[in-house]
Amino acid sequence: MSAGHLPHPGDGLSAPQAVAGIGGADRESVPGFGSGGPRDGEPAPAWSGLSGRCAALDWAAIAAELDDFGCATVPGLLSAEECQRLAAAYAKSELFRSRVVMERHGFGKGEYQYFAHPLPSPIARLRGALYPPLAAIANRWYEAMGLEPRFPPGHAEFIARCHAAGQSRPTPLLLRYRAGDYNCLHQDLYGEHVFPLQAAVLLSAPGEDYTGGEFVLTEQRPRMQSRAEVVPLGRGDMVVFPVFHRPVNGARGVYRVNMRHGVSRLRSGSRHTLGIIFHDAS
Numbered sequence: 001m002s003a004g005h006l007p008h009p010g011d012g013l014s015a016p017q018a019v020a021g022i023g024g025a026d027r028e029s030v031p032g033f034g035s036g037g038p039r040d041g042e043p044a045p046a047w048s049g050l051s052g053r054c055a056a057l058d059w060a061a062i063a064a065e066l067d068d069f070g071c072a073t074v075p076g077l078l079s080a081e082e083c084q085r086l087a088a089a090y091a092k093s094e095l096f097r098s099r100v101v102m103e104r105h106g107f108g109k110g111e112y113q114y115f116a117h118p119l120p121s122p123i124a125r126l127r128g129a130l131y132p133p134l135a136a137i138a139n140r141w142y143e144a145m146g147l148e149p150r151f152p153p154g155h156a157e158f159i160a161r162c163h164a165a166g167q168s169r170p171t172p173l174l175l176r177y178r179a180g181d182y183n184c185l186h187q188d189l190y191g192e193h194v195f196p197l198q199a200a201v202l203l204s205a206p207g208e209d210y211t212g213g214e215f216v217l218t219e220q221r222p223r224m225q226s227r228a229e230v231v232p233l234g235r236g237d238m239v240v241f242p243v244f245h246r247p248v249n250g251a252r253g254v255y256r257v258n259m260r261h262g263v264s265r266l267r268s269g270s271r272h273t274l275g276i277i278f279h280d281a282s
């Protein structure tokens, strides 16, 4: 283990060797973090029941929203404290494998960092717990689009496929925008293996921490004008959306639309987001 992976007791975000990863126990003991349940009148400890929270979401409603609008929002998936810890983790460079300054690549303005392996436990658990219900939606979509349904029920199996194809660099990331920053419309493709849905959690409070900076999706329809969707989010809310395409029911059957996402210009303050992409990068 390198010095770069020393645990940081207290935030539960950086002791991957001491805590469970994908499929691990939901209640865990992290130094300085608390392993017991909440006492009367106290909020639940950060990250407790995280996998269960994901499993307990109304996945039928999420699927219906994705089918109808191309995105679904889940209010309050993470607590204010969890959001704060994640946003603060942006400063811990040892947690990340690389940092991208968007302006240098023409991606926009602002920056993001990809988490390094092993992923911090809450990130690994979110990825592992969100994947199975999303895989069911992805397989249904692929069937509707006449593509071979190809996504196994568990994330470990899917990620093993990515790794076998040389896509082994983790893709979950934290993004940071400051006044004037924005993210151009794009698709998060990182190689041959693509899981077609992804999630983002807003970690900052709109109106308090920042203004502007709306999450935007566009849908490019064949031989028709494009459609934009601005997704209002509060701190801790998750948005689920397609990576690059999705099926739409038309009068003459199902057609495929091309999706892109981005963030409009921040007018003031700073905004942090957690991005969960389910395929790894080559």
Ligand SMILES: [Fe+2]
Pocket (backbone or CB within 6 Å): 186, 187, 188, 261
């Ligand atoms: Fe993205």
